[in-house]
Amino acid sequence: MTIMDTGWIDIGALDDVPRQGARIVRTPSGCIAVFRTADDRVFAIDDRCPHKGGPLSQGIVHGASVTCPLHNWVISLESGTAEGADEGSVACFRVKVEDGRIHLAASAIAFAVGDTSAT
Amino acid sequence: MSREKLVVIGNGMAPGRALERLFELAPGRYDVTIFNAEPRVNYDRIMLSPVLSGEKTYDDIVIHGDGWYVANGVTLYKGHKVVEIDRAARTVTSAEGVTASFDKLIIATGSLPIVIPVPGHDLAGVLTYRDLDDVHAMLLAARRGGRAVVIGGGLLGLEAAAGLREQGMDVTVLHLMPTLMERQLDTAAGHLLQKAVEARGIRVITRANTKALHGSDVRIGPAHVEAVELEDGTKLPADIVVMAVGIRPNAAIAKAAGLTVNRGIVVDAGMATSDPDIFALGECAEAGGQVFGLVAPLYEMAGVVASRLAGDASTVFNPSVTATKLKVTGINLFSAGDFADAKDREEIVLRDAARSVYKRLVLKNDRILGAVLYGDTADGAWFFDMIRKGADISELRETLIFGPAYAGGNAADPTAAVAALPDEAEICGCNGVCKGRITGAITTLGLKSLDEVRAQTKASASCGSCTPLVEQLIKLQLGDAYNPAAVQPMCPCTAHGHDEVRRLIVAKSLKSIPAVMQALEWRTSSGCAKCRPALNYYLIATWPGEYVDDNQSRFINERVHANIQKDGTYSVVPRMWGGMTSSSELRAIADIVDKFAIPAVKVTGGQRIDMLGVRKEDLPAVWADLGKAGMVSGAAYAKGLRTVKTCVGTDWCRFGTQDSTGLGVRIEKFMWGSWTPAKVKMAVSGCPRNCAEATCKDVGVICVESGYDIHFAGAAGLDIKGTEVLGHVTTEDEAIVVIAALVQLYREQGRYLERIYKWAKRVGIDTVRKQVLDDLERRQALFDRFVYSQKFSQTDPWAERVAGRDAHEFRPMKDLARAEAAE
Incomplete structure (x- = not known):
């Protein structure tokens, strides 16, 4: 699944995402949540909690984790896996910041179609 | 039958305790009149240091509110200094000209701070540390910042220094002796203490003999202290000087009345002065050639006076060994008994430099005479108990210094120390509460929390330093049903509990979430979804108009x-x-x-x-x-005022007694927008038929012909609970003031997500009622603070967002679905 790895999509400026917050990117197959931490690291993961599908982009961001707004599962932004006693994971997508712009790996769109367990 | 007249001169902790006991032993026997030179009620003088450091307020340390005096029929003259005792006429007279006659008299004039008579001691800016006025003067001076010099490195001096440092001043402590607190500590512990004090940024100069205080140039204005000069010529610049070198009994009035006075007012074992109808009590009294300054013996005196006044001639004052603790947050220090070196004495010492722990026991004939603990004071009560009982320690000697956990050779269980204590071991020195009384109360009254134990036994209700011991006792009695550690921390990011965090936000003037996390040593870099919304609320409630709301720390709703x-x-x-x-x-x-x-x-x-x-x-x-269409946000998502339900009241209903709809609308229009620890739902019913179901709400009003019954602390969710009656008021305006004051008190004391009924249960229904209904001054102050905070909260959040605020929240960052469709 590396066919599109060379392609990056400019999805907006770093400052479009609030610190300790998230924005969503719509794709044909659902939403990707793009997070920005307090120390300006950026992560992109599937916007569906592995528990009951809650929109993770609406959660509270702390450290490199987000707490789902529906039932408080805590998901690692780095690995996409649930922390603590909960079990489950969401797809993570490659993302990079250059010159204040956020670029999402084009492959994310392919992945987002269907295979949500891939990382 | 006419009642006997009891007059009390002084309104400190000792006479307060004596009257409490007297009212228990002989209710209604005396008509009591108190003259208080200070213009206020009885407050906890031990807690002045936390007031100075900002950790507590005056209201927190009041022992007897105005209501107590009323309830017990006591006449209290506030701000009346007694100038004459006429023993022949059996009267006392105050400077304000009030004369009261007595059958029995208690002199409890306390003590005066010693002012060193060096040149300049009367300059402006030279303060003592004795009462609330001194604390206010220090706080006022600290607000301007600058340098403070504290003369005296004893208990009070160090607490004053720590408080002033906490208030942001640059502080130097001068101490005449080579080591700090030499009356309570040996030299080794004194050095450890000095290091800890210096680590807080306080400069300590020992062997410092003050020669003079220098003032500003009188040609510029009234002379204000500018510098302290020492014997060796050193000059220390100072904007304020606090003298905390000791106290002396205030016995002048007794002397003028012809009573026997030595250092203090001389009393016999029954606390009577040379006039058998006149008692002396507290720091002004001299018993057995000794004067006393710590609260435990003073409370013992109070008990004796109360028994004597109640007619029991058998109780005598028998001063026991005292123990001392320093009330500076973060410094653990305990000393008890006699620990001077002498030929016939032995000692056992434990030092652990890395942990800054030092323990020293002084022994004579297999008995402990004195104990000094620094760093780890957990075993203080156990050693103190053995000192008091003169217990033979020959069997325990090998492991004695390691405390009771090792006394039986068992592994260290945190509760073992307290389990090993006998029932008569004193746990709370301030209030003289022994272990048996606490465990008995837990069992017989079914107490389940620290607050309940405090309310029922007074253990740990004064200075609070025995709180860990009391908690261990509760744990011992209740087993796993009580887990103080589980209720304490706010979340895994911190060791602090909610109340502690709120207290420190005020005390340390913390005004942002990062500032709180830095100052309180959060374990995570940016908190978690539990603590961040709580901190955001605490900051917004504490600093209205100043704190900038952190949207990212709010739950999505x-x-x-x-x-x-x-x-x-x-x-x-x-x-x-x-x-x-x-x-x-x-x-x-x-x-x-x-x-x-x-x-x-x-x-x-x-x-x-x-x-x-x-x-x-x-x-x-x-x-x-x-x-x-004129509609604004209903805040159905907010930890704030949600709804005020109403019935149609006198507008339509044939049973209505008041305009319940109008009052409900008024309350809602006045209170919307305010953030609270958890959601607040209210209702107003126009008659006791209660169609608005006001009696299961956080706050409810039931209108009656004569006015309004105000209810609170109901619940109809996870728990079902009828409301408690707060009280009755006669006008709509008063109802609004009471309700706003109630909500403000909850805003200030509630833990995040704690509903009103849980908060009320925790702090006590009566305590709430006292503050928002009985104490009119307090009520008004709460109301004023609510009104002030409302100035910043009544903006419709929907209109703001319609106008463009937080637009990013409502739009995707990029729509690749559409982009691809277009390709």
């Missing part, structure tokens, strides 16, 4: 001002004041439902209309249309 649903859509509830609506509002709602294809519309339990299933990106447009 409060961030976007709508309620998230299971599918990620939102529900929208506009405000309908008091549950009233109109055809135009309903028409607007109907149009909006059609326009945005909103799938569900429902009437809520709080008399509102809920539109469910609104897409997030549609929210601003929905709000815009609601706004055009």
Whole structure:
């Protein structure tokens, strides 16, 4: 699944995402949540909690984790896996910041179609 | 039968305790009149240091509020200094000209701070540390910042220094002796203490003999202290100087009345002076050639005076060994008994430099005479008990210094130390409460929390330093049913509990979430979803108008001002004041439902209309249309005022006694927008038939012919609980003031997500009633603070977002679905 790895999509400026917050990117197959931490690291993961599908982009961001707004599962932004006693994971997508712009790996769109367990 | 007249000169802790006991032993026997030179009620003088450091307020340390004097029929003259005792006429007279006659008299004039008579001691800016006025003077001086010099490195001096440092001053402590607190500590512990004090940024100069205080140039204005000069010529610049070198009994009035006075007013074992109808009590009294300054023996004196006045001639004052603790947050220090070196004495010493622990026991003939503990004071009570009992330690000697946990050779269980204590071991030195009394109360009264134990036994209710011991006792009695560690920390990011965090936010003037996390040593870099919303609330409630709300620390519902649903859509509830609506509002709602294809519309339990299933990106447009029809956010998502339900009252109902609808609308219009620890739901019923169901609300009003019964602390959710009656008021205006004061008290004391009924249960219904109903001054102050904070909270969040605020919340960052479709 590396066919599109060379392609990056400019999805907006770093400052479009609030610190300790998230924005969503719509794709044909659902939403990707793009997070920005307090120390300006950026992560992109599937916007569906592995528990009951809650929109993770609406959660509270702390450290490199987000707490789902529906039932408080805590998901690692780095690995996409649930922390603590909960079990489950969401797809993570490659993302990079250059010159204040956020670029999402084009492959994310392919992945987002269907295979949500891939990382 | 006419009652005997008891007059008390002085209103400190000792006479307060004596009267408490007397009212228990002989209720109604005396008509009591108190003259207090200070213009206030009885407060906890031990807690002045936390007031100085900002950790507590005056209100927190009041022992007897005004209500107590009223309830016990005591006449209290505040700000009346007694100038004459006429023993022949059996009267006392105050400087204000009030004369009261007595059958029995208690002199409890306390002590005066010693002022070193060096040149300049009377300059402005030279203070002592004795009462609340001194604390206020210090706080005022500290507000300007600058340098403080504290003369005296004893208990009071160090507490004053720590408090002033906490207030941001540059502090130097001068101490005449080579080591600090030499009366309570040996030299080794004194050095450890000095290091700890210096680590807080306080400069310590020992062997410092003050020669003179220098003032500013009198030609510029009134002379104010500028510098302290030492014997060796050193000059220390100072904006204030605090003298804390000791106290002397205040016995002048007794001497003038011809009573026998030595250092203090001489009393016999029954606390009577040379006049058998006159007692002396507290720091002004001299018993057995000794004067006393620590609270435990003073309370023992109080007990003796009370028994004597109640007619029991057998009780005598028999001063026991005293123990001392320093009340500076973060420094653990305990000393008890006699620990001077002598030929016939032995000692056992434990030092652990890395942990800064030092323990020293002084022994004679296999008995402990004295103990000094620094760093780890957990075993203080156990050693103290053995000192008092003169217990033979020959069997334990090998492991004695390691404390009771090792006394039986068993492994260290944190509760073993306290389990090993005998029933008569004293746990709370301030209030003289022994272990048996606490465990007995837990068992017989079914107490389950620290607060309940405090309320019933007074253990740990004064200085609080025995709190860990009391908690261990509760744990011992209740087993796993009580886990103090589980209730304490706010979340895994910190070791602090909610109350502690709130206290420190005030004490340390912390005004942002990063500042709190830095100052209180958060374990995580940016908290978690539990602590951040709590901190955000505490800061907004503590610093209205100053703190900038941190949107990213709010739960999604409060961030976007709508309620998230299971599918990620939102529900929208506009405000309908008091549950009233109109055809135009309903028409607007109907149009909006059609326009945005909103799938569900429902009437809520709080008399509102809920539109469910609104897409997030549609929210601003929905709000815009609601706004055009005059509707604002109903805050159905907020930890704040939700709804005020009403019935139709005198407007329509044939049973209505008052305008319940009008009052409900008024309350809602006055209180909307305020953030609270958890949601607040109210109701106003126009008669006791209670159609608005006010008696299961956080706050409810039941109108009656004569006015308004105000209820609170109800619940009809996870728990079902009828309300408690707060009290009755006669006018709508008064009802509003009481309700706002109640909510403000809850805003200031409630833990985040703790509903009113849980908060009220924790702090006590009576305590709440006292503050918002009985104490009119307090009520007004609470009301004023509520009104002030409302200045910053009554902006409609929906209108703001319609105008463009937080637009990023409602739009995707990029729409690749559409982009691809276009390709």
